Amino acid sequence: MARPAKNQRELREALRAAGLRATIPRVRVLSALGSATTPLSHGEIADGLAEEGFDRATVYRNLIDLTDAGLVRRSDHGDHVWRFELASGDNHEHDESHAHFVCASCGAVECLPTESVTLSPGRGAPRALKGSDLEIQVRGLCDSCA
Numbered sequence: 269m270a271r272p273a274k275n276q277r278e279l280r281e282a283l284r285a286a287g288l289r290a291t292i293p294r295v296r297v298l299s300a301l302g303s304a305t306t307p308l309s310h311g312e313i314a315d316g317l318a319e320e321g322f323d324r325a326t327v328y329r330n331l332i333d334l335t336d337a338g339l340v341r342r343s344d345h346g347d348h349v350w351r352f353e354l355a356s357g358d359n360h361e362h363d364e365s366h367a368h369f370v371c372a373s374c375g376a377v378e379c380l381p382t383e384s385v386t387l388s389p390g391r392g393a394p395r396a397l398k399g400s401d402l403e404i405q406v407r408g409l410c411d412s413c414a
């Protein structure tokens with residue numbers, strides 16, 4: 269399920285605003301992440317862009333550039349595979365603080381709406397819980413495995 273991607277001009281502007289040159293591979297990688305509804309692995313993104321002639325190393329290098337620039341968020345959901353998604357987006361499920369659901373059986377990863385999992389660090393909670401650089405994961409069985 270894809271949602272309408274930002275147009276190329278908006279993506280180039282986002283790259284320049286982050287201090288990156290707006291190269292074609294970067295625009296294409298951002299566009300692929302912007303139209304995805306789940307975090308994607310490097311392999312999934314590279315497969316999707318292979319027919320446009322970008323090799324895996326190019327895709328990887330640009331993913332890292334985009335992550336370092338803060339446009340893309342990278343997370344490991346317990347299977348030692350980095351998955352990438354836009355750091356922020358028009359859809360609320362891509363708010364920075366959203367949690368992820370990970371299927372304990374098939375490993376599928378889904379973005380959860382922000383309001384479905386929220387932290388309310390009480391008195392005495394570790395300071396980390398009040399930070400913004402958190403990775404919240406919920407594990408269970410996805411709809412197809414349940």
Ligand SMILES: [Zn+2]
Nearest residue numbers: 371374410413
């Ligand atoms: Zn599953």
Ligand SMILES: [Zn+2]
Nearest residue numbers: 307353378379
């Ligand atoms: Zn997500």
